Amino acid sequence: MVGFKNRYLVMEVFLDPNKDLAADEPIIITQFNLSKAIKDSILTNFGECGLASSLNSFQVKYVNPITKLCIIRASREDHQKVWAAIAMVRSIGNCPVTFSLLDISGSINACKKAALKCDELKFEQYKLMAQVQTTDDILQQMQNCLEKIKVLEH
Amino acid sequence: MGFFDLNIPYNESDRHVTETTTYKSNRLKLVIKAAELGYTGVAYNRVIKGVMSESDRCSTSLFPLSSLLKHAPSFSSSVKFHRDLLNVPVSTPFRQYSRLTVVIDCPAQAAALNSGNPVIKSYDIVAVRPINQNAFEQACQTSEVDIIAIDFSEKLPFRLKQSMVKAAVKRGVYFEISYSSLIVDAQVRRQTISNCKLLVDWTRGKNLVISSAAASVSELRGPYDVANLFSLIGLPFEHAKAAVSKNCRSVIVNALRKKHYYKDAIKVEVMPSSGKVNPKESVFSDWLKWDPISSGEGDLLLDDIEKSFSASGSVHNTVKTVGFASALNSLPSHGLQIKEILSAVESASEALDIGKNLSGADESKLTVSVSGISEELSRTNLLPEEIQTSENDRHQSPRHQDSEMRTLPNGSVNDSTLAEKEINHVVATMELKTAKDLDADLPASDREFHNLHSQSCLDSYEQVPLADHMTNRYSADDADTAHTCHDIANAEILFHSKDVLSTFHGEEAKMPISSTKGLYAESGSVVDKIEMDRENKKIPAFAVSDTHSNEEFRENKQFQEKLENLAAFAIEIPNEESHDPAKKANGSLVSEVEPIEEDMASELMEEDEMEGRRKLKGEVAMHYQFLSKSVSGRGRGKRRSVHQKIPFNLKHILNSRPFKRKARKLNTT
Numbered sequence: 001m002v003g004f005k006n007r008y009l010v011m012e013v014f015l016d017p018n019k020d021l022a023a024d025e026p027i028i029i030t031q032f033n034l035s036k037a038i039k040d041s042i043l044t045n046f047g048e049c050g051l052a053s054s055l056n057s058f059q060v061k062y063v064n065p066i067t068k069l070c071i072i073r074a075s076r077e078d079h080q081k082v083w084a085a086i087a088m089v090r091s092i093g094n095c096p097v098t099f100s101l102l103d104i105s106g107s108i109n110a111c112k113k114a115a116l117k118c119d120e121l122k123f124e125q126y127k128l129m130a131q132v133q134t135t136d137d138i139l140q141q142m143q144n145c146l147e148k149i150k151v152l153e154h
Numbered sequence: 155m156g157f158f159d160l161n162i163p164y165n166e167s168d169r170h171v172t173e174t175t176t177y178k179s180n181r182l183k184l185v186i187k188a189a190e191l192g193y194t195g196v197a198y199n200r201v202i203k204g205v206m207s208e209s210d211r212c213s214t215s216l217f218p219l220s221s222l223l224k225h226a227p228s229f230s231s232s233v234k235f236h237r238d239l240l241n242v243p244v245s246t247p248f249r250q251y252s253r254l255t256v257v258i259d260c261p262a263q264a265a266a267l268n269s270g271n272p273v274i275k276s277y278d279i280v281a282v283r284p285i286n287q288n289a290f291e292q293a294c295q296t297s298e299v300d301i302i303a304i305d306f307s308e309k310l311p312f313r314l315k316q317s318m319v320k321a322a323v324k325r326g327v328y329f330e331i332s333y334s335s336l337i338v339d340a341q342v343r344r345q346t347i348s349n350c351k352l353l354v355d356w357t358r359g360k361n362l363v364i365s366s367a368a369a370s371v372s373e374l375r376g377p378y379d380v381a382n383l384f385s386l387i388g389l390p391f392e393h394a395k396a397a398v399s400k401n402c403r404s405v406i407v408n409a410l411r412k413k414h415y416y417k418d419a420i421k422v423e424v425m426p427s428s429g430k431v432n433p434k435e436s437v438f439s440d441w442l443k444w445d446p447i448s449s450g451e452g453d454l455l456l457d458d459i460e461k462s463f464s465a466s467g468s469v470h471n472t473v474k475t476v477g478f479a480s481a482l483n484s485l486p487s488h489g490l491q492i493k494e495i496l497s498a499v500e501s502a503s504e505a506l507d508i509g510k511n512l513s514g515a516d517e518s519k520l521t522v523s524v525s526g527i528s529e530e531l532s533r534t535n536l537l538p539e540e541i542q543t544s545e546n547d548r549h550q551s552p553r554h555q556d557s558e559m560r561t562l563p564n565g566s567v568n569d570s571t572l573a574e575k576e577i578n579h580v581v582a583t584m585e586l587k588t589a590k591d592l593d594a595d596l597p598a599s600d601r602e603f604h605n606l607h608s609q610s611c612l613d614s615y616e617q618v619p620l621a622d623h624m625t626n627r628y629s630a631d632d633a634d635t636a637h638t639c640h641d642i643a644n645a646e647i648l649f650h651s652k653d654v655l656s657t658f659h660g661e662e663a664k665m666p667i668s669s670t671k672g673l674y675a676e677s678g679s680v681v682d683k684i685e686m687d688r689e690n691k692k693i694p695a696f697a698v699s700d701t702h703s704n705e706e707f708r709e710n711k712q713f714q715e716k717l718e719n720l721a722a723f724a725i726e727i728p729n730e731e732s733h734d735p736a737k738k739a740n741g742s743l744v745s746e747v748e749p750i751e752e753d754m755a756s757e758l759m760e761e762d763e764m765e766g767r768r769k770l771k772g773e774v775a776m777h778y779q780f781l782s783k784s785v786s787g788r789g790r791g792k793r794r795s796v797h798q799k800i801p802f803n804l805k806h807i808l809n810s811r812p813f814k815r816k817a818r819k820l821n822t823t
Contacts, residue, residue, distance in 0.1 A: 017187060017371040044340060080385050087379040088337055090372065100191060100376040102239055121235050128228040 006057055007079035008111035010103040010118060011086065013068040017098050026095040028065050035060045037092045038072070041085040054078040061152055062115070064145045066138060067122035069102075071115055071152070076106070108152060115149050156194030156246055157377040158402035160253060160279065160301070161332060161365035164198035164214055178215075183371050185217055185250070186226050191376045192236035195249035195406070197279055199367070203257040206266060212276035214252040240377065251406065253279040255303055258289040267297045279409045281330065287312035294322035300409045301328050301363060306349040307335035307342045316356050323361045328405050329353060332367035333380050351387050359393025363401050 013034075016026050027033070038060070042051045057075035064070070074082040086099045103114040123142055162184050165177045181198070188196050198214045223229055237244050254277040258264050267274065267282060274280050281301035284290035290312050293302050302322060304310070322329070331353070335346040354362070364384065368374045375383070381394035389397070 017374075018183070045343075080382060080391075083379075083382050084386055087375055087383055088343075090337065096372045098372055098375070099379070101378050101382075118235075118239075121231075125228040125231050125235065128231060 004057060005076040006073050006106070007076050008061070008105050008108060009072045009074065009079070009083060009086075009101060010105075010111060010115050011070050011072060011099050011101050012118070012122065013070060014098040014100065015068065016095055018096065027093055029063055029068065029070070029092065030065070031060045031063050033092055034063060034070060034072075037089050037097075038082070038086055041089045042082065045085050045088060046081055050081060054082050058082060062145075062148060064119060064142075066142055066145070067119055067126055069115065069119050069122055071111060071149075079104075112149055112152055116146065119146060119149065155399045156242055156403065157192060157240070157399050158195040158197070158406065159188050159193050159366050159374075160197040160251075160363060160402055160405065161199045161303070161330065161367045162188070162196045163367060163369065164200045164252075180370065182217060182221060182225060184368060184374060186222055186229065187371045187374050188366075189222065189248050190226070190229065190232045190236060191374065192233075192240045192242060193248075193377065194242060194246050195251065195402070197251040197253040197365075197406075199253045199255055199281070200277075201255045201257065201283070204263070206256070206271070206273045208273065211273050212252045212254070212278075216250045216252075236376070251278040251409075253277060253281060255281040255283050256299075257283045257285060258293060258297075259285055261288065261292060264289060264292045264297055267299060275413065278413060279405065285311055290314075291318055294318040294327070295325075297327075299327060300405050300412075301330045303330040303332075304349075304353075306331060306346045308345060310349050314352050314356075319353065319356050323357060326361075326408065328361045328363045328401060329357060330363045330365055331384075332365055333375070333383055334366050334368045334373040336383055336386075337373050337375070347387050354384070354387050354389050359389055359397055361401065362389075362393075362397045363405060364394065364397045365402075 013029055015029070035058075039051060039055075039058075042054060042058075046054075054074060057073060057078070059073045060070060061073050062069075062071040072082070072086070083101065083104075087101075089097060089099055091097060102118050103111070105111045105114060119142075162181065164181060185196055200212075200214070226232075233248075234244050237246075254274060256263070256267060256274075258267070264282075267280070279301065280299045281303045282289075282293045282297050282299045283303050283305060284293045285305075290302075290304075293299065295318070304314075319329070331350055335342045337343075364380055366374055366380075377398045378395070381391055381398055384394040384397070385391055
């Protein structure tokens with residue numbers, strides 16, 4: 001019935017893992033630069049055709065710059081390739097990054113649920129880690145992001 | 155199922171390294187990251203080329219929890235988070251192992267890779283890296299290593315042959331692939347994939363281990379990410395997942411087994427030593443928590459973070475193994491005289507390296523058990539009745555594995571060297587590597603029983619009070635506790651056969667009050683060849699047959715064998731009046747096992763003999779069912795002459811004799 005079968009990957013990004021408890025963010029991840037980095041990785045590892053075939057369904061649906069959470073959609077037949085390419089991403093721009101998969105699901109609803117849970121937990125961790133007190137600003141941002149998750153659609 | 159990363163580079167011991175602090179901090183970061191990503195264990199890999207020297211012994215410093223926490227304040231929460239996602243129980247300790255990779259160039263170097271090499275023995279896991287064809291063949295066919303780690307990131311100097319790979323797989327050696335080379339560089343990636351493809355195709359994931367060899371934190375990936383990466387070389391996701399978890403685990407189990415077990419069979423463990431005999435405490439709970447892949451001090455319990463933030467004060471009590479060789483060497487070659495008990499105990503305890511924390515460990519217990527080995531038992535102790543009574547109700551399923559331990563010879567001081575006894579004593583885990591086999595909870599009373607027994611066993615040489623050691627293994631069988639202490643003096647032995655059947659292990663041998671009855675030797679342990687010396691009104695601890703049995707049992711590690719042995723035991727009910735020397739003349743097994751209910755036994759003493767016996771009959775018969783199968787056949791002949799005072803209904807028992815043949819066979823041997 002449904003023509004497109006997709007996989008939704010909930011991933012977390014580790015920025016600059018080598019630095020010791022950096023207080024300031026080297027870069028801010030956005031949908032754009034994440035998407036670019038991943039596409040580059042697919043290109044180097046799978047070539048033009050690989051990129052082309054996965055480009056159809058590939059999209060970075062959601063990014064949370066505070067907790068470094070992201071939701072990436074890929075087609076079902078290519079999701080393993082895309083996932084492998086993501087694992088091989090070494091840097092975004094100048095900043096070395098590491099990706100780690102948290103959850104993978106076939107439907108947007110399941111993905112939303114998982115993402116909400118992970119986001120909240122990660123925010124707790126962020127609060128522990130952050131040297132600076134979480135300002136209202138940040139809290140507001142978090143709220144916005146959580147709202148965004150809830151309105152995600154395929 | 156936990157995930158392991160068996161290759162975290164450890165460069166600090168290299169001879170030419172000057173800057174160790176950076177390496178160490180790097181390693182620390184790697185470990186933190188690995189733990190946060192959800193791995194449950196890492197191994198610090200040290201690469202050695204050429205000749206090994208004494209200085210190459212393992213000196214890897216395992217990180218305590220405190221240093222991990224210091225560097226990552228959100229450590230525990232992120233660990234918990236990831237573990238939940240990976241379905242790994244949060245209470246699994248994080249383990250650290252030490253690993254050695256030996257670069258092999260020629261057969262001469264490979265000769266050093268045998269299990270006798272002490273330098274190699276100081277590491278948990280041993281790997282070999284062949285760099286030419288000969289070395290590769292030798293590694294696959296003969297070297298006693300756990301892992302063959304070929305460096306795939308450069309052009310392979312030799313060819314992989316399928317026959318070699320098959321030979322290695324058959325021997326149980328694992329191949330290792332490092333995934334950091336897939337991440338680092340495009341060129342290296344190319345080489346790696348083309349080199350690995352063949353290996354992956356041939357092994358299809360079986361006997362394959364995936365690890366990181368990450369030089370820095372940015373090369374570390376989560377377990378599922380890694381598994382997916384290998385789909386690029388044709389390894390299905392399921393197999394890849396297994397390669398990160400199950401295969402690693404079996405490598406560790408095997409490696410630790412080789413390290414801690416003497417000839418793959420015997421493990422010397424320190425007895426839990428608590429200063430007092432506390433019936434309420436579960437003395438053997440340590441055993442129940444035995445962890446087959448424990449890395450000793452390297453285990454980091456993360457629950458503690460929330461509780462106390464003290465890594466060293468972990469509640470987790472892994473039973474620490476004792477350096478077997480050291481124990482062996484330190485014990486005198488012949489049994490100890492009673493005079494020597496004390497000195498022997500001290501030396502043994504030192505040798506046994508008691509220093510590990512065992513909850514409620516009782517040094518005295520250790521001494522008790524050691525002394526129990528002593529050949530001479532001067533006094534006989536009546537085992538406390540109440541303990542025995544509690545024993546009676548034990549009824550556990552037979553534990554075949556336990557029987558191995560039970561069969562450890564009890565007594566028979568004559569020939570067996572003390573060392574042997576010690577070995578026998580030892581909770582020879584033997585096949586029982588997994589403590590999980592142990593039924594979890596020994597009833598408190600059993601433990602109590604054991605405790606008391608251990609105390610009272612001091613002098614009894616008839617039964618090696620291995621109970622402390624052994625009982626753990628036989629959790630099912632409390633009665634069998636190695637605390638069979640025979641009181642020679644009293645010539646009264648009350649045998650409790652709880653589960654004699656299950657294990658035939660040392661059952662309480664309690665000498666009935668001398669005035670009476672006979673000796674009811676309960677040989678929980680097959681070993682117990684208790685020969686009743688009717689004339690002496692004593693229960694000779696173990697006759698010559700004991701030594702025979704000792705050796706036998708030492709060799710026989712199988713339950714079936716024990717069964718047979720036990721079957722060979724005739725259950726003798728020594729009867730003063732109707733002593734039948736002929737019985738004794740019988741071959742190897744002299745002792746007859748007569749399980750007696752605890753309470754029955756106690757009553758026996760108080761009441762009229764006959765009455766007591768009658769009561770005993772019924773109950774014993776029941777319990778005896780199990781045991782009797784093997785014994786009944788043998789006992790039948792003997793029993794005819796000692797019928798008067800037989801406390802239990804032998805006829806009832808004798809009716810079913812499935813093992814008649816076995817018994818007969820043993821009779822004639």
